[in-house]
Amino acid sequence: MFILDSLLIGSLRFVLDKVxxxxxxxxxxxxxxxxxxxxxxxxxxxxxITDEEFAETERDILAAIxxxxxxxxxxxxxxxxxxxxxxDIDTFES
Amino acid sequence: xxxIFYGGKGGVGKTTCASAFxxxxxxxxxxxxxxxxxxxxxxxxSLGDAFGLRLSSAPRRIRRGLDAVELDARRAxxxxxxxxxxxxxxxxxxGTWLDATDVDTLLDLSFPGIDELVGLMEIExxxxxxxxxxxxxxxxxxxxxxxxxxxxxxVGVVAGVLDALQDExxxxxxxLARVTRGPEAADRLIAALAAxxxxxxxxxxxxxxxxxxxxxxxxxxxxxxxxxxxxxxxRAGLHVDEVVxxxxxxxxxxxxLCDRRRAEEKKALGVIRRRLGGRRRLRLIPADxxxxxxxxxxxxxxxxxxxxxxRLPHPPLTVARVPANSRQTKSVRPEALPAIRGAxxxxxGGKGGVGKTTAAAATALRMARAAPERRILLLxxxxxxSLxxxxxxxxxxxxxxxxxxxxxxxxREIDAPRALAAKRAGLEAALAEIASAIGQGxxxxxxxxxxxxxxxxxPGIDELFGIxxxxxxxxxxxxxxxxxxxxxxxLRLLELPDAAREWVQALLRVLLKYRGLVRPGQLAxxxxxxxxxxxxxxxxxxxGTQTRCITVTRAxxxxxxxxxxxLKRLRQLRLTTPAVxxxxxxxxxxTCVRCQTVAAAERxxxxxxxxxxxxxxxxxxxxAIIQAPLVAPPPTGVVALERWGGRWQLELGS
Numbered sequence: 227m228f229i230l231d232s233l234l235i236g237s238l239r240f241v242l243d244k245v246x247x248x249x250x251x252x253x254x255x256x257x258x259x260x261x262x263x264x265x266x267x268x269x270x271x272x273x274x275i276t277d278e279e280f281a282e283t284e285r286d287i288l289a290a291i292x293x294x295x296x297x298x299x300x301x302x303x304x305x306x307x308x309x310x311x312x313x314d315i316d317t318f319e320s
Numbered sequence: 321x322x323x324i325f326y327g328g329k330g331g332v333g334k335t336t337c338a339s340a341f342x343x344x345x346x347x348x349x350x351x352x353x354x355x356x357x358x359x360x361x362x363x364x365x366s367l368g369d370a371f372g373l374r375l376s377s378a379p380r381r382i383r384r385g386l387d388a389v390e391l392d393a394r395r396a397x398x399x400x401x402x403x404x405x406x407x408x409x410x411x412x413x414x415g416t417w418l419d420a421t422d423v424d425t426l427l428d429l430s431f432p433g434i435d436e437l438v439g440l441m442e443i444e445x446x447x448x449x450x451x452x453x454x455x456x457x458x459x460x461x462x463x464x465x466x467x468x469x470x471x472x473x474x475v476g477v478v479a480g481v482l483d484a485l486q487d488e489x490x491x492x493x494x495x496l497a498r499v500t501r502g503p504e505a506a507d508r509l510i511a512a513l514a515a516x517x518x519x520x521x522x523x524x525x526x527x528x529x530x531x532x533x534x535x536x537x538x539x540x541x542x543x544x545x546x547x548x549x550x551x552x553x554x555r556a557g558l559h560v561d562e563v564v565x566x567x568x569x570x571x572x573x574x575x576x577l578c579d580r581r582r583a584e585e586k587k588a589l590g591v592i593r594r595r596l597g598g599r600r601r602l603r604l605i606p607a608d609x610x611x612x613x614x615x616x617x618x619x620x621x622x623x624x625x626x627x628x629x630x631r632l633p634h635p636p637l638t639v640a641r642v643p644a645n646s647r648q649t650k651s652v653r654p655e656a657l658p659a660i661r662g663a664x665x666x667x668x669g670g671k672g673g674v675g676k677t678t679a680a681a682a683t684a685l686r687m688a689r690a691a692p693e694r695r696i697l698l699l700x701x702x703x704x705x706s707l708x709x710x711x712x713x714x715x716x717x718x719x720x721x722x723x724x725x726x727x728x729x730x731x732r733e734i735d736a737p738r739a740l741a742a743k744r745a746g747l748e749a750a751l752a753e754i755a756s757a758i759g760q761g762x763x764x765x766x767x768x769x770x771x772x773x774x775x776x777x778x779p780g781i782d783e784l785f786g787i788x789x790x791x792x793x794x795x796x797x798x799x800x801x802x803x804x805x806x807x808x809x810x811l812r813l814l815e816l817p818d819a820a821r822e823w824v825q826a827l828l829r830v831l832l833k834y835r836g837l838v839r840p841g842q843l844a845x846x847x848x849x850x851x852x853x854x855x856x857x858x859x860x861x862x863x864g865t866q867t868r869c870i871t872v873t874r875a876x877x878x879x880x881x882x883x884x885x886x887l888k889r890l891r892q893l894r895l896t897t898p899a900v901x902x903x904x905x906x907x908x909x910x911t912c913v914r915c916q917t918v919a920a921a922e923r924x925x926x927x928x929x930x931x932x933x934x935x936x937x938x939x940x941x942x943x944a945i946i947q948a949p950l951v952a953p954p955p956t957g958v959v960a961l962e963r964w965g966g967r968w969q970l971e972l973g974s
Contacts, residue, residue, distance in 0.1 A: 264840055264848065268828045271851040 256291045263287045321447050322454050323523065326564075328535035329545045329704065330461035330672010330806040331879075333566040335360070335370045336612055337535050337605070337625065338458040339388075343615065344622025345454075346386035357452040358388045361439040361468060362460035363808030364671070365390040369881050372614045379446075382615065387452075393435040396442050401427060407505040408482075414506070415485025416758040417834055425826055430819045432812065433780020435460075436468040437475065444520050461672040461806045462549045463703030467779045469524060469556060474778045476517035480769040482510045525557045533562040536592065537673075538585035541954065543592055544709045550596060563596050564625075565589065567607040569914075577910030580952040609914060610921045611876050647930075649947060649969035654683040655690040657970065659899035659944055663868045664799050665790070665860060667814070669890075670872035671882045672806035675903040677706045678955060679872045679948065680803040682965035685958060687799065688729035694798040698731045701786030701813060702805035705733040712957040719793070724958045730797075736785040737777040744774050753843040757831055783813040787820065791853045794860075807886050814869075814893055817861065821854045864896035872901045873929070875922035880929050887936060887943070900933065900943055901968075902926060904950040930971075945971040 263284065270280040326338035339358060346356040357379060360367035367390055368375035371382060377395055379387035401408070405427065412423045431437070446455055459465040486506055493504075503511070523529050532553065536546045546563075553560060568589075569582050593602070605625060612621045654660060660683060668680035677700070684698035697719060700707045708715040711731065713723040717739065719732040740747075748771050755767035782805065793800055804810035824847050831840045831847070861867050869890050873883040883900065890897050906922055909915035926945075933943045947969040955964035 261839060264844055265832065265835070267848045268832055268840065268844060271848055271855075272825055272828055272832075 256294050259287050259291050259294070321452065321529065323443070323447065323457065323530045324454065325457045325459055325465075325530070325532045326535060327459045327465045327532060327549070328462065328564075329537075329542050329549075329706075331674060332535045332537050332542055332672075333605075334461075334535050335362075335366050335458050336618065336621070337533075337564050337566060338456050339367060339370050340612070340618045340622035340625055342386055342388075342456045342622070343383070343619040344626045346383070355452050356386050356454040356456065357446055358382075358386065358456040358458060359443060359446065360388075360390045360458045361435070361443070362458065362464075362806075363393065363435045363812065364460075364806065364882060364885070366671075366878055366882060367458055369878050370613055370618065389446075391435075391439055391442050393438040393442075394430070396438045397431070397434050400438070400441070404509050407509040410504070410506045411482050411486050411510070414489035415482075415487075417837065418758050418830065422758075422830055422833070425829070429822050429826060431780065432783050432816060432819060433467065433474075433778060435808070435812070436464060436471050436779035439468050440471045440520050441475070441516065444516060444523075447523075460808060461702075461704065462545055463782065463805060464779075464809055466549065466552050466556075466703065467777065467782070469553075469558060470777055471779055472517045472521035472524070473776050474773065475513060476521075477769065477772045477776065477778075479510055479513040479517060480772065482506075482513070484769045486510060527559055527561070530558075531562070532558060532560040533564055534560045534596070535564045535566055536596070538565055538568055538588040538592070539954065540584070540588050540591070541706060541709050541956075542673075543588050543596070545704055545706060546592075547595060549704065560600060562601040562603060563592065564603045564605060565592060566605045568604055570606045572912055572914055575910035575912035575915055577906075577908075577915055577950075577952060578912055579910075584953045609917050611878055613877060647945075648972045650972060652946070652968055652970040653686060653690070654965045654968055655687045657899065657944070657946070659868055659870060659946075660687070663866060665802070665867040666799065667802045667804055667810070667867075667869045667895075668872055669804045669807060669810040669869055669886060671879045671886075674872045674874050674879055675901075675948070675954075676806075676872045677702075677710045677803045678961065678964075679870070679901050679903060680801050681707060681710050682955070682961040683870075684729060684731075684801040685725065685962050686965045687801070688726040689962065692726065692728055694728060695796065696729045697793050697797040697800045698729060698803065699789060699793065699800055700733045700803040701782060701789075702803065702809075703736065703782045704805075707731060707733050707803060710956060710961070722958070732789070734782070734785055734789055736781045739785045739788070740774055740777070740781060747771075747774065750843050750846065753841060754827070757834055757838045757843070780812075783809065783816045784820075786813050787816050787857070791857055807882055811886070811889055811893075814861070814890070814895065817854050817858050821851065821858070824851045824854065862894045864898075867896060868899075869895045869897045870899050870901060871897060872903055874904055875902050875925040875929065877925060877928075880925060880932065883929070884932050884936070887933075891936075897943055899946055900929070901946045901948050902929065903948045904954075905947050907947070907949040947971065 266275065266280055266283045266287070269275045270277070275283070324338075324341075326334045326341075328334050342356055342358040358367065360375075365375070367388060371388065373380065373382070373388075375388050375390045377389060377392040379389045382388050408427065409420065409423045412418055412426070413420065418426070443455060443457060446452060459468065490507070534546060534550070536542045550560060568585060569578055572578065603625060605621070608617075608621070612618055660666060666680075666683070668676045668683070670676050681698060684696055688694070688696040698707065699719075700715075705715070711722055711725070713725070713731075715722065715731045715733045717732065717735040719730040721727055721729065722731050725731070748767075751767040751770050786802075786804075790800060790802065804813060828844070828847050828851065831838075831844050871883055871886055871890075873879045887897055887900075905926075906915060906919040909919040930945065933945065937943050948964070949967050949969075951964060955961045
């Protein structure tokens with residue numbers, strides 16, 4: 227039981243860590259999106275895409291960037307000191 | 321083999337003096353191999369006009385012992401590229417990540433400054449051919465001659481960049497190749513370029529092999545520009561050994577107009593003797609009544625030049641009746657001209673010495689005065705600036721209000737080498753980024769060597785920064801009046817946006833292609849921004865409601881022929897050419913025979929110009945003729961310029 231718990235919580239912690247990492251990366255760093263936008267601008271100057279196509283891409287990317295910039299609402303932010311279901315992650319030993 | 325350069329401000333008679341000298345000294349009696357070649361390096365050639373013969377980039381026999389050629393830099397470069405494409409492509413492929421397709425695209429782009437770069441190489445090619453003993457060079461007006469003379473250093477840097485690119489390949493080859501073979505074609509090309517750069521630079525500085533002759537008019541504007549040029553030449557280690565003072569009015573009976581001009585000439589001649597003379601040979605050439613054109617008249621002038629006599633053997637003047645101004649004209653204020661009104665970008669162009677700067681300055685002053693709420697910029701893009709001389713007030717690279725000028729007018733003379741130095745940090749970062757995008761980015765590769773270009777003033781730089789400053793100034797001014805360099809380089813300036821956009825696009829393509837290797841960064845962002853401004857500028861230039869090109873000319877044959885070609889090219893570039901200013905017309909001739917004869921010749925020339933404009937106007941819309949009067953001394957300073965602008969006449973029905 228104890229092992230099962232630890233496995234469960236351990237994998238839960240692993241999964242959550244990954245989610246938090248990815249989210250944080252996206253949050254703090256919209257560089258991937260900015261690069262996409264720059265690439266679209268480059269293609270527009272080269273005539274590889276039309277003004278309309280660019281406008282559409284730009285709208286999507288800007289919306290995504292805005293989404294990232296929006297202040298986060300609690301749940302997703304997590305640090306190692308956060309607790310899950312009353313269990314202290316850092317102090318939990320299997 | 322001796323090289324003789326004829327240099328000077330535009331319109332002083334470089335071509336006339338160079339061709340007259342060549343005709344008088346080329347000896348038809350020498351053995352066939354002992355020959356003289358006269359070369360024109362000005363992209364707006366007038367050598368053929370002077371001889372009255374059609375010339376091309378292949379030497380044409382003018383008479384026994386003398387050939388003439390008008391360089392075609394683009395064609396010469398294309399030929400050079402054909403001969404060296406393989407080797408050059410190899411170097412670029414070895415030293416960068418670029419593949420053959422990328423390299424081909426880059427090599428097919430047009431390079432700014434190619435006229436100067438190739439000009440000297442071509443002269444060197446003729447010099448080495450062993451066919452000629454003497455090569456007389458008829459150069460472009462001052463500013464670009466200075467760039468031409470800096471070309472060997474630029475070629476040296478290019479050789480250094482290629483060498484750095486080839487280096488790694490060379491190391492690998494040396495380590496891997498079991499059998500050591502001779503140098504590759506690429507190595508031979510680099511060595512040849514470097515050797516050529518050194519050889520030309522040495523030849524230019526060797527007084528036994530090269531002679532610089534400076535042509536000036538006995539006018540203060542021309543003398544001021546000569547003083548600046550002499551300093552620049554001396555700094556570059558080049559020595560002027562002869563000063564030719566062209567078109568001195570011969571002594572004659574009293575005449576109010578000619579007497580004023582003679583007084584002005586005397587003053588200028590004093591300055592020339594004191595400041596330019598020294599130990600240099602001073603040649604004084606008397607003015608002819610009309611332009612000396614054609615082999616026979618040029619040869620006669622050449623004899624006067626070389627035997628030191630000051631008399632021209634022309635038939636005695638007879639009193640010619642000045643035909644009345646056949647066209648009705650009305651007084652017009654430059655700022656109210658339909659050709660000017662409503663425009664936000666106005667280029668003044670034309671052959672050297674016709675009075676572009678004077679006309680541009682008078683127009684800008686009056687535009688600013690008439691509309692105090694509009695912000696006007698008067699911008700000079702000619703590397704041999706004369707705005708401050710014409711305005712009689714200091715002007716610099718910082719746009720500033722001038723002494724006694726209207727407060728809403730700012731004046732700027734672009735200093736391209738300074739602008740280049742100011743952008744140095746940014747450009748070095750860009751070069752490094754290009755190097756990391758296309759090359760291995762290891763220290764010592766091409767980028768470091770290419771940065772050396774920033775210590776020079778490479779050819780083409782004036783046009784580049786000319787365009788950049790027009791783009792930059794757009795936001796701050798309601799109207800920009802541009803005083804351009806003489807024809808050839810004004811056209812290069814106006815052609816530049818198209819060429820620059822191709823360059824930017826080629827670089828963007830490369831960055832996109834290799835974005836897996838190097839993420840597009842700062843450089844890509846800047847290139848996108850540059851591409852956008854160029855696109856906007858292209859649209860602006862072709863918008864006739866916004867952009868106008870005013871051509872300035874004189875009522876004489878050579879300027880008329882050049883004006884015809886200039887207008888044709890401007891229209892090919894889809895620019896609007898609503899007016900031609902015919903400057904320095906002898907509206908009120910003095911009382912002497914000379915004045916009367918000159919005025920009569922001008923009238924004939926004006927009629928020919930009208931015919932030309934009518935002919936071309938049928939195809940591309942009306943081009944008004946504006947008559948601007950000759951005043952002695954020429955208008956200098958804010959007050960005189962505004963007054964002179966008030967004396968312009970618009971030909972009715974033109």
